[in-house]
Amino acid sequence: MNRKKLLALISKKNERKAALTTKADTCEDVAELRKINAEVDALNADIRGLQEIVDSLPDDENNANHASVDDRTAAMNGEIPSVVGASAHGQQNRRAAETDTDSPEYRRAFQEFVTRGTPIPTELRANANTLTPDVETVIPTQLYNRIVEKVETTGMILPLVTRTTFPSGIVVPTSSVKPVATWVLEGKGSDRQKKTTGSITFSHFKLRCEISMSAEASAMVLSVFETNFVRQVSEAMVKAMEMAILNGDGTTQPKGILKETPEPGQALTAAEINYKLLLDAEAAIPQAYESGSRWCMTKPTFMRFFGITDSGGQPIARVNYGISGVPERVLLGRDVVLCGDYMDSFSDTLPAGAVFAFIFNFSDYALNTIYDLGIVRKQDWDTEDMLTKAVMSMDGKVIDKQSLVTLAKAGA
Numbered sequence: 001m002n003r004k005k006l007l008a009l010i011s012k013k014n015e016r017k018a019a020l021t022t023k024a025d026t027c028e029d030v031a032e033l034r035k036i037n038a039e040v041d042a043l044n045a046d047i048r049g050l051q052e053i054v055d056s057l058p059d060d061e062n063n064a065n066h067a068s069v070d071d072r073t074a075a076m077n078g079e080i081p082s083v084v085g086a087s088a089h090g091q092q093n094r095r096a097a098e099t100d101t102d103s104p105e106y107r108r109a110f111q112e113f114v115t116r117g118t119p120i121p122t123e124l125r126a127n128a129n130t131l132t133p134d135v136e137t138v139i140p141t142q143l144y145n146r147i148v149e150k151v152e153t154t155g156m157i158l159p160l161v162t163r164t165t166f167p168s169g170i171v172v173p174t175s176s177v178k179p180v181a182t183w184v185l186e187g188k189g190s191d192r193q194k195k196t197t198g199s200i201t202f203s204h205f206k207l208r209c210e211i212s213m214s215a216e217a218s219a220m221v222l223s224v225f226e227t228n229f230v231r232q233v234s235e236a237m238v239k240a241m242e243m244a245i246l247n248g249d250g251t252t253q254p255k256g257i258l259k260e261t262p263e264p265g266q267a268l269t270a271a272e273i274n275y276k277l278l279l280d281a282e283a284a285i286p287q288a289y290e291s292g293s294r295w296c297m298t299k300p301t302f303m304r305f306f307g308i309t310d311s312g313g314q315p316i317a318r319v320n321y322g323i324s325g326v327p328e329r330v331l332l333g334r335d336v337v338l339c340g341d342y343m344d345s346f347s348d349t350l351p352a353g354a355v356f357a358f359i360f361n362f363s364d365y366a367l368n369t370i371y372d373l374g375i376v377r378k379q380d381w382d383t384e385d386m387l388t389k390a391v392m393s394m395d396g397k398v399i400d401k402q403s404l405v406t407l408a409k410a411g412a
Contacts, residue, residue: 006054010047017043021201044167101140104222110140111225114375114388139375139390143226150234156337157242160294160362161396165369166202202368204393205253209236233390245365245396246296246342254396257365258343258355262404269353269410273304273346278316278332281405285359289403295336297357300345302338305331334359352411361403367396 017040024036101107112118139147153159209232248256261267266284270277285293306317317336320328329336346356370393398404 003054006050010050013043013047101138102142107140107222111222143230146230147234150230151238155238155242156339157245158238161245161365161367162363164366202395204370204395206391206393207237207240208389208391209233210389243342257360257398260398260401260404262406263402266405269408271410275308275310275316281359281407282332284405286402289361292363293359293361293403295331295334295359296339298343298345299338301356302329302336304346350409352409355406355408357407359405364398364400364403366399369394
């Protein structure tokens with residue numbers, strides 16, 4: 001089978017996957033959702049297998065049927081909402097199979113590409129068949145692993161959320177079973193327990209960060225350059241991820257926690273910060289969701305709570321310093337996560353309706369990451385500078401908002 005027919009078959013399988021995704025959006029039967037997911041998994045496996053065959057074909061086979069990298073990427077992605085993804089482990093294996101990106105020669109060539117824009121020699125260049133079409137070259141596997149490790153362990157909010165690596169477009173069923181015990185007469189049956197089911201489908205949004213690497217960096221020792229590169233990429237991406245986890249619009253980036261509408265009675269307003277406000281917030285949390293839920297606010301907002309005492313004169317906020325010396329903040333016995341400048345601080349000038357603090361179990365937020373890291377260099381026509389950008393794909397959503405309690409500034 002020639003390349004053209006293989007790509008057509010991949011396209012048909014992607015169309016079938018798109019139809020299944022649409023069907024899953026309205027499906028409420030758990031068994032049917034599992035059946036759909038099983039078929040989607042099989043389609044993904046078929047597509048990957050077909051793509052491997054396409055990649056193994058000689059470049060000169062049937063020149064008329066030869067497909068460019070963009071064509072192959074489009075066929076893999078299907079130009080539909082359901083895009084074939086891969087886990088971090090799968091991406092790493094594919095990289096290793098394509099080229100030895102950990103060789104000293106490739107790593108040094110990568111340094112020259114980032115700092116000077118010098119193209120990586122053809123004999124060293126990795127196959128550009130990634131899930132991010134505008135990537136010019138892939139990051140060496142060693143740097144890639146260090147970036148992933150640092151991204152997953154740093155930040156204030158990122159380590160608290162649930163991390164997944166589902167292929168984008170796949171339907172992931174979510175369900176909450178809340179059985180209620182009832183007394184019945186002997187020989188009588190109890191009411192059938194009802195199960196609330198739903199599903200979630202992850203899309204993929206591109207996250208890009210500009211890297212400030214001057215030409216002088218090309219003279220650095222390789223290990224120093226790589227350390228600086230990992231630091232700049234991971235710090236920029238962690239900040240962007242955490243900002244999206246809180247405030248993402250869900251259109252061009254993952255949907256943030258504060259874009260969700262809290263359950264009735266869990267969206268509180270206040271004209272001032274006082275002890276009663278905290279009691280009302282604690283009372284609004286459903287008992288089943290108390291465990292694991294944390295406060296989230298800025299440091300200036302926390303300091304406003306810090307001076308409040310209860311009726312016995314005891315401060316309601318505490319700052320503890322553990323063995324590591326890292327401050328641990330607690331508010332009425334509940335852990336507090338400071339979120340930097342990701343949200344507004346309480347002040348007299350804060351607009352009405354603006355959220356200044358909230359309670360949430362961050363494990364109920366799923367951040368789905370497709371670790372397909374790559375590098376692209378483009379010219380900034382405003383400054384005429386060459387910009388080096390790192391690119392990766394991800395999506396995120398709240399999978400259960402029952403624990404969300406928000407505090408917003410009340411109107412005049």
